[in-house]
Amino acid sequence: MEEEMDQQISRAEEKCRQQEKERLELDLEEERRRWEAEKVELQASVKKLQKMEANARKDKSKEDSVGNLKRKLENLMQENRKLKSSLTESNTNAAVLKSELTQLQAEFEEKCEDLDRWERNSLLDYVTEQQSLSRQLEMLQNTNKKLNDTNDSLRESLGRGKRSSNRPSRTPSPFLQRDRDGSVMSDYMMTPEPDMSPELLRSLRGSFSSLEDLTACDPGKRKCSNDIDSGHSTMKDPEESDNEFTQSTAISGLGKHSGTESEIDDSKTEAPDSQDEAMESEGEADSQLEHRHKGQGRQAVTTVQRQHSTRVLPQAPRKIVSAGNVAHVAPSRQVPPVSASSQVLSSTTAPADQKMFKVVLAGDAAVGKSSFILRLCKNEFxxxxxxxxxxxxxxxxxxxxDTPVTLQIWDTAGQERFRSIAKSYFRRADGVLLLYDCTYEPSFVHVREWVDAVEDGAPRTLPIMLCANKLDLRNDAIKSGQKVILKGHGEEMAREHGALFCETSAKEGDNVQDAVEKLMRQMMQMDSDETRSNILDLNKKEEKKSKCCGGS
Known part of the structure; x- marks a missing residue:
């Protein structure tokens, strides 16, 4: 019984345990489900909180941005107030400036009217003076013709008198014994014949004095040469020594007969050694050889020479020093400047449509500038x-x-001591021929210095023709191993400075004419552009003046 009760008790305990276990499992399952639900709810809450936190952060950033915007807006409003005050002040200043501008414009118009009035008066004076000079020139030409006729009659009479004379020794005609009294353009003087009457001698002297003074006025008694030598060069003609000896003899005889002394200041035959003297010499030459006017083009200067059928007048002495009725002719070839009184004998005006340009030859010493100009003007070497x-x-x-153009060519010295003189001539030049020796590198290196000198001395941009001279010597220099300047280097240098380029040979005459023609075409183009610009400016000025006159 006890065992059976124990078994029942154990079965009941086991059954209770089984029931408790099942009930416990159900409770656990229910707790698990509730826990899972709470977990899901907590996750949802966490997400909601995160979202709320993010929204809060966004709201905070928005509040910060709004605050920044408010601060910016305040700054902009303050700046706007400052700008408004500045605008008001600027409007006030503009009104003041406008009133001043109106006053200045009125003064400018008044000055323009005064200037136009002065220009018209000057033009009228110029036209009146030109007409007066034209009338005087016509009178001088008529007088010259009459004197020429008288001269021919006197020569014919003297010739007949000599032929009828039975003297054993004949004295040369006074017309063949005339010589200059010491100046290039001075009057001719005569050596009188021993048996010539004083009345006839005075008549002849008076006739020849007036005749030589008026020679340049007669177009039929002169001829125009293409080149003029100033005499400042050291070059000598082959027959110069003989001519000087003949002139010295004639002048010595003239001094014995007439007792007249002719002196020329030695300082005028010296080459200028300073910039002031160079500018003075240039001004004298320009005043004698050049006169430019807007409406009449440029004037050409030519040498006036006497034309006779039977003889040529003797060459004037270069330098005369009189002492004790004896005149000595110096070997120098320099000619003293022509005085203002004899200017009409040394120059004549070109036609109105003929232009004249001034070109300066520049470059180092011994690059061939003098040979270049000699080849160009006289076709010699x-x-x-x-x-x-x-x-x-x-x-x-x-x-x-098809346009005739006269070219003034100034050959400058390339030595260092004459460099300042050469620079002064760029001031009134129309173009520059810049030469270097293609067989001598330093002359090419110094091209930049010469271009700088041209730019410093000229008041405007001048056309430059860069010439590589002595082309005929380059092949021999290359064969001998000497360093030479090739064509490409010269072209690159010309492009660098905006210049024209040409290789020349003064000895052979290669491209000398072409280089000058290219430079002259560019100078003519620049001159026409400048003239066109002046005309446009004048038209604009007249339009403004007409508008002002119409408005008033």
């Missing part, structure tokens, strides 16, 4: 030429595109 002292002057008349 002299192997042994002395260096130019100071400046030399030549003229050349050329036809460019």
């Amino acid at each position: 002299r192997p042994n030429m002395n260096s130019t002292l100071g400046v030399d002057f030549q003229m050349k008349t050329m036809v460019i595109d």
Whole structure:
């Protein structure tokens, strides 16, 4: 019984345990489900809180941005107030400036009217003076013709008298014994015949004095040369020594007969050694050889020479020093400047449509500038030429595109001591021929210095023709191993400075004419552009003046 009770008890305990276990499992399952639900709810709550936190952060950033915007807006409003005050002040200043501008414009218009009135008066004075000079020139030409007729009659009479004379020794005619009294353009003087009457001698002297003073006025008694030598060069003609000896003899005889002394200041035959003297010499030459006017083009200057059928007048002495009735002719070839009184004998005006340009030759010493100008003007080449002292002057008349043009060529010295003189001539130049020796590198290196000198001395941009001279010597220099300047280097240098370029040979005459023609075409183009610009400015000025007159 006990065992059976124990078994029942154990079964009941086991059954209770089984029931408790099941009930416990159900409770655990229920707790698990509730826990899972709470977990899901907590996760949802966490997400909601995170979202709320993010929204809060966004709201905070928005509040910060709103605060920043408010601060910016306040700053902009303050700046706007400052700008408004500045605008008000600027409007006040503008009104004041406008009133001042109106006053200045009125003064400017008044000045323009005064200037126009002065220009009209000056133009009228110029036209009146030109007409007066034209009338005087016509009178001088008529007088010259009459004197020429008288001269021919006197010569014929003297010739007949000589032929009828039975003297054993004949004295040369006074017309063949005339010589200059010491100046290039001075009157001719005569050596009288022993048996000539004083009345006839005075008549002849008076006739020839007036005749030589008026020679340049008669177009039929002169001829125009293409080149003029200023005499400042050290070059000598082959027959110069003989001519000087003949002139010295004639002048000595003239001094014995007439007792007249002719002196020329030695300082005028010296090459200028300072910039002031160079500018003075240039001003004298320009005043004698050049006169430019807007409405009449440019004037050409030519040499006036006497034309006779039976003789040529003797060459004037270069330098005369009188002492004790004896005149000595110096070996120098320099000519004293022509005085204002004899200017009409040394120059004549070109036609109104003919232009004249001034070109300066520049470059180092011994690059061939004098040979270049000699080849251009006289088509000659002299192997042994002395260096130019100071400046030399030549003229050349050329036809460019069916247009006659006169060229003034100033040959400057390339030595360092004459460099300041050469620079002064760029001031009134129309173009520059810049030469270098293609067989001598330093002359090419110094091209930049010469271009700087041109830019410093000229008041405006000048056309430059860069010439590589002595082209005929380059092949021999290359064969001998000497360093030379090739064409490409010269072209690159010309492009760098905006210049024209050409390789030339003064000895052979290669491209000398072409280089000058190219430079002259560019100078003519610049001159036409400048003239066109002046005309446009004048038209604008007249339009403004007409508007002002119409408005008033």
